Amino acid sequence: MPAITEPKLISGNANRSLANAIARRMSMHRGMSVGLVNARVERFNDQEIFVEVYENVRGEDMFIIQPTSNPANDNLMELLIIADALRRSSASRITAVIPYFGYARQDRRTKARTPISAKLVANLIVEAGIERVLTMDLHATQIQGFFDIPVDNLYAAPVFALDIEHHFKSQLGNVMVVSPDVGGVGRARELAKRINAPLSIVDKRREKAGEVAEMTVIGNVEGMSCIIVDDICDTAGTLCKAADLLMEHGAKEVHAYITHGVLSGPAVERISKSVMKSLVITDSIEPSAAVKAAPNIRIVPTAPMFAQAILNIWNGTSVSSLFETETLVPIYEGMYTPG
Incomplete structure (x- = not known):
């Protein structure tokens, strides 16, 4: 069933450049301005993270763009707290767009008395109210099985x-x-x-x-x-x-x-x-x-691929179509021409 509302993007501080590039690319595809939701993601003096969303997101299809790269713990907490703010603001669906999934290298117990941190992070993401994950080149593809929600893993x-x-x-x-x-x-x-x-x-x-x-x-x-x-x-x-x-x-x-x-x-x-x-x-x-x-x-750049993937998720159409060269050439608009 086609979506009624427009997809809305919100970004943490991990990679604002990519978030803005995705918004610009989506604007081109949609033929209308797609911007980042106006919000502040800041820290108190003791480095606690505080999030405030300035726009109404009730009933909206929300996409949080936030790789959990260095500093991994700060960026992960930003993602979780943004998700909590959106959930408590009655967003209809929350998708985490995590271009780089931190802690993915800790996907199994290699020695006694060690954690499986990737599974712990998956649990935290689901508990925060995130209903879908979009990522790229997971270090270990079995991490998708750590989630009980849909995970779309794009490939570079x-x-x-x-x-x-x-x-x-x-x-x-x-x-x-x-x-x-x-x-x-x-x-x-x-x-x-x-x-x-x-x-x-x-x-x-x-x-x-x-x-x-x-x-x-x-x-x-x-x-x-x-x-x-x-x-x-x-x-x-x-x-x-x-x-x-x-x-x-x-x-x-x-x-x-x-x-x-x-x-x-x-x-x-x-x-x-x-x-x-x-x-x-x-x-x-x-x-x-x-x-x-x-x-x-x-x-x-990955913005063309992520922008199209977000639109496909919002539309309820295939994300795996982005694995095909025929689909990617027009998305990258003249950057690469067929040989």
């Missing part, structure tokens, strides 16, 4: 495939997709299939979290333009080591396509000094000034 691979076909147009036959670990093979295989490229794997062994003891290349990368594909780049240590290893094995050049550029600590400096020719990330996390200034980091 279709957009990355368009970007690769555009920027590597003259050398597509010489491109090899590389997974930086065995666990990411599924993600890399999906992209390789889309651009009709071979697949290689960097097998790594960790002594402890954040430290890689040994790395091995599975597959012949000699003379190839290697594209490393992953969902998260945090400190970039593993990524830069993988790039070095590929070059040592005869790769012509190395690029990386990473969905979520966490890029904490020394990450930007490492990437700037790396043998990698380019790192492509999305704007799921608000890029810092250092990230924007880095000469070999490029940012692919």
Whole structure:
């Protein structure tokens, strides 16, 4: 049944740039102004979060745009408190648009006496009154099963495939997709299939979290333009080591396509000094000034995809249609032209 009210967007402080871009894109699609609901999300002196919504949202279909990126705890609490404010203001439905889902790396118990924090966060989101979640490239797809509400997980691979076909147009036959670990093979295989490229794997062994003891290349990368594909780049240590290893094995050049550029600590400096020719990330996390200034980091916009996904949810139409190239090319309006 078609929706009667217009979709309404509200944003926390995590990524206002993306929220505004989504609103602009929706305005273009709707042929009318779609703005962010007027609200304030502030902190008291003791850093408690306070939310006040200045517009009437009774009976409205609300979409909260808030990645739970660094500072993860603050941004998560903003999301929950905004949801509570909307629920108590009689919004008809509340959807959380979480471009980057924090705590997703804690999706199972790897040792005794450790938490499954992703499940705890899922419980908090549902208890806050959120009825649907829209996210992108969950670190572990089984996290969808932690929720008892619908979860739409978008994928960056279709957009990355368009970007690769555009920027590597003259050398597509010489491109090899590389997974930086065995666990990411599924993600890399999906992209390789889309651009009709071979697949290689960097097998790594960790002594402890954040430290890689040994790395091995599975597959012949000699003379190839290697594209490393992953969902998260945090400190970039593993990524830069993988790039070095590929070059040592005869790769012509190395690029990386990473969905979520966490890029904490020394990450930007490492990437700037790396043998990698380019790192492509999305704007799921608000890029810092250092990230924007880095000469070999490029940012692919996600607003067109999220805006269309929100409209599809509001209309009650398919979100999975956004996994298809034919759907994405017109959404990205001239950014990528078919090869």
